[in-house]
Every structure is written in C-alpha cells, then in structure tokens.
Amino acid sequence: MEVTLAWPTAPGGAATRLTEDDFDWKAADRATLTKPLALVATDADCTLAIAGAHVVSTALVSNARSVEVSGGSTPATTTYKGTVRGDQQKQPHRFRAELKALDAPFVTLKLLSRKGDARTLSIDSLEIVVDAARTPEAAPPPPPARAAATAASASSSSHQKTLLAGAALLDAAERRLTAHVDAACARVQRHLGAKLDAQGAALARLEAAVARLGTRPAAARSEAAVAAPRAAVIPRAGEDDAVGAALKKTTVRCGDHAMMLFLRAADATLAPPANGADADGTGLELWGGGRYLANFLTIRPGVVRGCRVLELGAGAGLPGLVAARCGAAEVLLTDGDARAVRLLEKNIAANPSSECPVEAAALAYGAAPPPPSESNLPTVVLAADALYVSKHCAPFGDTLNAALQTPKDVCYLAHEPRRAWSMKDGSPVQDATDDVLDAFLDLCCDLDVSEVGKTGNVQLYRIARPCM
Numbered sequence: 001m002e003v004t005l006a007w008p009t010a011p012g013g014a015a016t017r018l019t020e021d022d023f024d025w026k027a028a029d030r031a032t033l034t035k036p037l038a039l040v041a042t043d044a045d046c047t048l049a050i051a052g053a054h055v056v057s058t059a060l061v062s063n064a065r066s067v068e069v070s071g072g073s074t075p076a077t078t079t080y081k082g083t084v085r086g087d088q089q090k091q092p093h094r095f096r097a098e099l100k101a102l103d104a105p106f107v108t109l110k111l112l113s114r115k116g117d118a119r120t121l122s123i124d125s126l127e128i129v130v131d132a133a134r135t136p137e138a139a140p141p142p143p144p145a146r147a148a149a150t151a152a153s154a155s156s157s158s159h160q161k162t163l164l165a166g167a168a169l170l171d172a173a174e175r176r177l178t179a180h181v182d183a184a185c186a187r188v189q190r191h192l193g194a195k196l197d198a199q200g201a202a203l204a205r206l207e208a209a210v211a212r213l214g215t216r217p218a219a220a221r222s223e224a225a226v227a228a229p230r231a232a233v234i235p236r237a238g239e240d241d242a243v244g245a246a247l248k249k250t251t252v253r254c255g256d257h258a259m260m261l262f263l264r265a266a267d268a269t270l271a272p273p274a275n276g277a278d279a280d281g282t283g284l285e286l287w288g289g290g291r292y293l294a295n296f297l298t299i300r301p302g303v304v305r306g307c308r309v310l311e312l313g314a315g316a317g318l319p320g321l322v323a324a325r326c327g328a329a330e331v332l333l334t335d336g337d338a339r340a341v342r343l344l345e346k347n348i349a350a351n352p353s354s355e356c357p358v359e360a361a362a363l364a365y366g367a368a369p370p371p372p373s374e375s376n377l378p379t380v381v382l383a384a385d386a387l388y389v390s391k392h393c394a395p396f397g398d399t400l401n402a403a404l405q406t407p408k409d410v411c412y413l414a415h416e417p418r419r420a421w422s423m424k425d426g427s428p429v430q431d432a433t434d435d436v437l438d439a440f441l442d443l444c445c446d447l448d449v450s451e452v453g454k455t456g457n458v459q460l461y462r463i464a465r466p467c468m
Helices: 145-153 157-211 223-227 288-299 318-325 336-348 392-405 436-442
Strands: 002-006 016-018 023-027 031-032 037-040 045-051 054-062 066-071 074-080 096-100 107-112 121-133 248-255 259-265 309-311 330-335 358-362 381-385 410-414 421-424 427-430 447-457 459-466
Touching: 002 381, 045 121, 054 107, 066 096, 145 157, 145 318, 157 248, 248 318, 248 336, 259 318, 288 318, 288 381, 288 410, 288 447, 288 459, 318 330, 318 381, 330 336, 336 358, 392 436, 410 436, 427 436
Parallel strands: 309 330, 309 381, 330 358, 381 410
Antiparallel strands: 002 016, 002 045, 023 031, 031 121, 037 121, 045 107, 054 096, 054 121, 066 074, 066 107, 248 259, 410 459, 421 427, 447 459
C-alpha cells in the first residue's frame, strides 16, 4: 500500500510518499498512521492518494474545514464535513471525517483549509481499512503535479486560481477516461477467460471419455473441442506423466502481480485419500487459503523482504511465487507429492523471477527442511491449505519445528475449513466437522500463535518461537 501527499504550494511541487512501514497494522486489513503530519500553511489545500489496496473506508482527524473524496471508477466528488472534537480553546478547528462504504481500488482525498486561519493545515490521525483478499482493479492517477507546477509559476493570485481550476478539470477528465477504459478491459478479460475455461473443460471431458473407451480416434473430437486453444490444456497422457492429470493454464492477479499458473482441470467428483495420501490430487488445485496468503503478502511485503521463504505443502505454489516478487532473498517450494513437485516446476518456469532464485523440491511432512544458503538469513515459512488429513498434524508440526530455529524465524499459516479426513480401520473416513486446524494448534503449546487476519472462512495465523 502506498500513500502519497501533495499540495500546490509545496516548494518545487514535490510529493511526500509513505509506505506500509509508516503505519501501525492492527490486523491484516487495518492501518493507522504512526505520527501526526504538518502539511501546508494557511489558504491552501492538500491531496491525499491511497493506492495499492482495495479501500473499504477511511477516517481522519484534521483541522481542514472539509474533505472531498473520489475513488475507483466513480467520478463524482462528495464533500464530507466532520464535527468539532475537543476544547475549542485548547484544540480549535479539529474535525473527524469518517468516509465509509468507499469500496474502491484507490481513493483520493482533498483536504481544504480554513480561509483566514493562520495555522498550519495538518492531519492528526489517519486510519485506512482495506480488503486484504481483494485485488485492486486499477492504479490511481498520480498526484496533481501539473497543478503544483502551475501554482508555483503563477504570478498573480487570480491567474493562479484559474490555472489550478483548469488543471483540476483535466485531472478529473483523465480519471473518468481511465476508469471507463479499465472497466471495458476488465469486462473483455472476464468474457474471454470464461470462454477459455469452458472450452478447456469440454476438451478435458472429451479426452477422458475417449481414454475410457481405450482408443483415441481423431474423428471422435467435436468441432468445438478441436477449436479449443491447445495452450490452455495439457493432455493427460504421455508428456506429463509426473503430474498425472489434465492441467489448465490460468491467470491469477495478486495486487500488482499477474501470476500464470497451471492447475488441475475441474473434475466432477473427488476421491477420498488412500492411506492418508493425496490420491485425489487436491494439491494440484488453488484453494482459498492460498489466494488469501498471496494477497496478504502483496499488502505486507516487508514480511518476506530479505528473508529465505520456505513453503510447505505448496501445491500450485502461489504464495511462494508472490513472495519472490515481494523482495524475498530466496524461495524454496516443497511438497510431499511428486505430481505437485512437477507442477511447481511448471509454475516456476511460467513465472520467472529476476529478483531471487526460486526452486522446487520434494519434502514430506516429518522431514527436516534443508537450511538456507546463508546462515544469517531469517526463515519465513508459508503454509496455505496444508492440513486436511488429521494424521498429518504431528508430522507437519515436526517439520515446522525444524524450520523455526531462532525467534527471528516465523510461519504464516492460512487455513480454510473444508472436507477433512481421518483414518479408521485402515480406511479413509470423512469427518463431520473440520477439526484439523484445532488439532494442530493444540500441538503448538510451546510456540507463540496469534491470528493476524481473517476473510470469509479463511483464517491467517502467525506462529513463532517465544523470545527468551
């Protein structure tokens, strides 16, 4: 998330940029400014732009006389006037503006100063609430540098106001045009993506039916199946025996990153695990916990910046691949299923990273992971949807304990309750409720466990060794 402050009377028209490190994060979706900001002198205004996350609401306390807000594809501007807070003599002209139900990929706030007030325009506090699981649709327009340059060069007050008004109209028109273009592109992308998914699924069903008949005559393909793009589906036989399933290539957006992933094509039914193994190939799909953890990293890239990232039960590997884009020093994606390791190699090749090395390796729960390439690198363990069989809890805990060597090492575990299995009399039995997460957390009695985020059914936990 990036916050940009700009005002017309700033020397040279320079803007002030804040990052997520300038905010206190009470949770994964709520940020509070750490210190008050003194902005500009009297009879001026300030523009505050919030980008890089889907904004749900904001609240600020300022001595501005009013706040104008615009965000997302909504070109209309609304003025919010707050109420006076505190004693007028001790703290005059303090207003609290609560901007709720914004629901915008970016928000621009314009703070208007009180005319005749000789005091400095300031922001006493700022709270931003974002949707951590939702991807921003478009980047915000840059701060109105054109207005700042015009104001600095204007010689008379009336001429300055005329130029600033014209620049504001141009900026508003540019925002409206950008919003219309982005909305049209999004509609076309959704339409084409739905058609490709439907054609790929039809081709996969046809090839499965032909395989069951024991023959693959070319005449058995329908015209619609032949017309489906070959790049969207990898056949089940021959060239991809290590994966053992038809794959579908899809694009997943996480923040500003577009990741190309190979995933298992949808099947009508899923078989239970055999002897606790992933016989049904659920690790070859993308689940809610993986999406939420990947989006969490785009909002909090400082979690993995400069660290060695180890993903356990990676499956498709989305969180680890996003961590490579967020400044990790090195990334190792692991899974105990040979098919998932082969899938990870495909997804690494489809998402090359020039920032850090990314590798895939087989690692079963219970085994100790390899050490980082440099001993001074802290380890960040990522685990998304890694537990759905009760017998995996203890081995997973053994691997996690081996990875968390120092108090600097930390684990982020994302879990979405879904079907859970246990083994009874040597056969898999589906449990009535998902108690796998509770069973694992009961084993973490000597670790510090805290919930850092939640959206829908997905819960995100931070696990680390206690500081001595």
